[in-house]
Every structure is written in C-alpha cells, then in structure tokens.
Amino acid sequence: MRDPVLHQRYEEIAGVVAEHLSRGAPLAELMGGGIDVAKLVSSITLFRAAATRLSASDPNSGYTRLAQVCEAILERANAQGHPPCAFTLEQLAQ
DSSP: OOHHHHHHHHHHHHHHHHHHHHOOOOOOHHHHHHHHHHOOOOOOOHHHHHHHHHHHHTTTHHHHHHHHHHHHHHHHHHHHOOOOHHHHHHHOOO
C-alpha cells in the first residue's frame, strides 16, 4: 500500500470495479465466476482495512480515497449477496 506505483494501480483497478458495479453490473459476471468474486471481496476487505488504518494515521496521504472506493465496492457486493470476507475480517481482528 505504501508503494506509490502499486497504490496507484490498485486504486485504479478498484475504481474500475466500482464504476462497473455502480452501473449495475453483476459482480459474478464482472469477475467471471464465484471463485474470482470471493478473491475480489477478500482483497477489497483487506485493502479497505489497510487504507482505513493508514488514512487514520495520515489523513492527507490519499488513503482515504482508496478506503472510500473499497467501501463502495463492498456495499454493492453485499447488495448482490457477497458480504465482506468473514475469514479476512477474522484475521484482521487478531
């Protein structure tokens, strides 16, 4: 997350996913199947937590935007029956 190139690329990819979901695209269609939906939701769950934590320690870092995009994806995924990854949330709580 702190690597500027990787951060920018992840934010760009997440933005594209969020845009498609905002237009009503089914997540399973967008990702090509259930396994990839699960991987995406797990990744977004993890990156939302990381971006939120980094944003809290440095509000001007740009992580706030990534946290917001991840949150938007998770909200739309949840509305389609794909809640945040329980396993990832458990690991984050440890």
